Amino acid sequence: MSPLAPRVSPAQFARTPRRAFNAGPRLTQVQSIDDLRARTHQLMPRFVLEYLEGGAQSEATLERDRTAFEDWRWVPRMLRDVSHRKVSRRVLGQDARLPLAIAPTGLNGLFMRGADLTLARAAARFGVPFVQGTMSNETMEDVARVPGLRHWWQLYIFGPDEIWQALVDRAAACKCEALVLTVNAQLYGLREWDSRQRFGRTLPKPATVLDAAWHTRWLATTLSHGMPRFANVEPFLPEDSRGFFEGAFWIRDQMPKALTWADVARIRERWKGAMFVKGLLHPDDVRAARDSGVDGVMLGTHGGRQADEAVSALDVLEEARAILGDDRPLWISGGIRRGGDVLKALALGADGVLAGRAPLYGLCAHGEAGVLKALVLLETEMRNQMGQIGADTLDDIGSHLLRRV
Numbered sequence: 001m002s003p004l005a006p007r008v009s010p011a012q013f014a015r016t017p018r019r020a021f022n023a024g025p026r027l028t029q030v031q032s033i034d035d036l037r038a039r040t041h042q043l044m045p046r047f048v049l050e051y052l053e054g055g056a057q058s059e060a061t062l063e064r065d066r067t068a069f070e071d072w073r074w075v076p077r078m079l080r081d082v083s084h085r086k087v088s089r090r091v092l093g094q095d096a097r098l099p100l101a102i103a104p105t106g107l108n109g110l111f112m113r114g115a116d117l118t119l120a121r122a123a124a125r126f127g128v129p130f131v132q133g134t135m136s137n138e139t140m141e142d143v144a145r146v147p148g149l150r151h152w153w154q155l156y157i158f159g160p161d162e163i164w165q166a167l168v169d170r171a172a173a174c175k176c177e178a179l180v181l182t183v184n185a186q187l188y189g190l191r192e193w194d195s196r197q198r199f200g201r202t203l204p205k206p207a208t209v210l211d212a213a214w215h216t217r218w219l220a221t222t223l224s225h226g227m228p229r230f231a232n233v234e235p236f237l238p239e240d241s242r243g244f245f246e247g248a249f250w251i252r253d254q255m256p257k258a259l260t261w262a263d264v265a266r267i268r269e270r271w272k273g274a275m276f277v278k279g280l281l282h283p284d285d286v287r288a289a290r291d292s293g294v295d296g297v298m299l300g301t302h303g304g305r306q307a308d309e310a311v312s313a314l315d316v317l318e319e320a321r322a323i324l325g326d327d328r329p330l331w332i333s334g335g336i337r338r339g340g341d342v343l344k345a346l347a348l349g350a351d352g353v354l355a356g357r358a359p360l361y362g363l364c365a366h367g368e369a370g371v372l373k374a375l376v377l378l379e380t381e382m383r384n385q386m387g388q389i390g391a392d393t394l395d396d397i398g399s400h401l402l403r404r405v
């Protein structure tokens with residue numbers, strides 16, 4: 001199955017009106033993340049969709065991020081008291097409404113003007129952390145002012161040390177709760193579908209421009225004030241590389257390809273708060289993280305956008321948990337589209353999950369209300385599925401309720 005094709009239900013109806021996801025404007029009609037995705041596909045121009053949806057090369061990793069969940073099936077228990085179905089959990093010592101954070105995604109300004117602030121507001125209203133990316137389009141100081149926000153900062157290393165040092169110091173001044181160091185994107189993945197939208201690096205093809213111009217609503221909500229800018233790193237960019245595409249490629253070129261655990265140790269020394277390393281898969285790297293002094297690990301494939309033909313985080317989760325022991329925070333990212341996916345991750349040993357595209361579909365489809373809707377859907381599905389499988393608290397969830405099929 002192509003990862004871009006919606007999953008076809010086995011309940012086919014011959015010669016009756018075809019089923020279709022709810023891509024309409026009424027938020028009250030939205031039933032699942034698939035509906036938000038369908039509307040996203042209606043509203044966004046093709047080059048934005050390729051950026052949002054695409055994976056690297058053959059997109060085999062992107063596909064695995066979803067099929068890994070399908071390989072695990074529930075074996076439900078009956079006659080259990082499931083009257084509470086509590087889904088909140090402590091995250092870094094504080095209550096979170098779900099064991100979930102909105103994942104760091106760069107270039108959110110392509111989806112909507114002010115997108116990082118919108119995601120942050122929805123996360124704060126709902127009650128989960130928001131991880132702001134180095135490649136975001138709003139300043140971290142502006143995002144930090146969102147009332148009630150649990151603000152985490154995702155760090156990319158590029159250019160001379162002064163850049164990451166300045167970003168880490170600013171994140172501390174903004175009282176960011178956690179630093180998330182992403183280590184699987186020092187060399188940018190070959191995202192062919194994304195590249196097919198352009199001649200060379202920065203010149204969009206005429207068809208891409210025409211298609212974008214056709215999407216008038218997107219033009220009005222996104223580009224009416226010009227292309228988004230890299231608000232947090234702009235001062236570090238050469239003056240002729242501050243444009244959108246130019247800035248993105250300049251930063252890519254400046255990312256050191258020889259980053260090692262010694263660099264992680266230097267960042268650990270400077271950042272005093274909670275620190276995660278994001279983007280690990282190999283058990284030896286999980287062992288190295290355990291011994292490096294970072295607080296937690298986020299397994300993941302960068303949404304299938306980096307190494308092609310890789311395993312998904314779910315495939316190596318139990319092994320990673322065994323290495324880290326019970327106490328060290330272990331999160332995963334990749335493929336979360338249902339509340340049941342969150343439960344499977346918890347059952348196999350995760351403390352929490354990052355959701356990337358799911359809240360972005362909400363953002364693209366309905367702005368802040370759509371992001372909130374995406375989070376509420378995941379929560380509703382988690383609570384329902386817990387009832388279906390006989391679990392009343394998240395502590396009841398475990399691998400004893402799953403079979404690999």
Ligand SMILES: Cc1cc2nc3c(=O)[nH]c(=O)nc-3n(C[C@H](O)[C@H](O)[C@H](O)COP(=O)(O)O)c2cc1C
Pocket residue numbers: 051052053065103104105106107133134135154182278300301302303304333334335336354355356357358
């Ligand atoms: C459009 C997009 C942009 C992303 N940008 C970043 C980024 O700047 N930094 C980062 O650490 N991860 C980035 N990621 C990876 C996400 O943090 C997360 O790991 C991934 O989206 C999880 O997969 P999912 O989208 O299936 O939930 C990006 C993912 C997407 C889809």
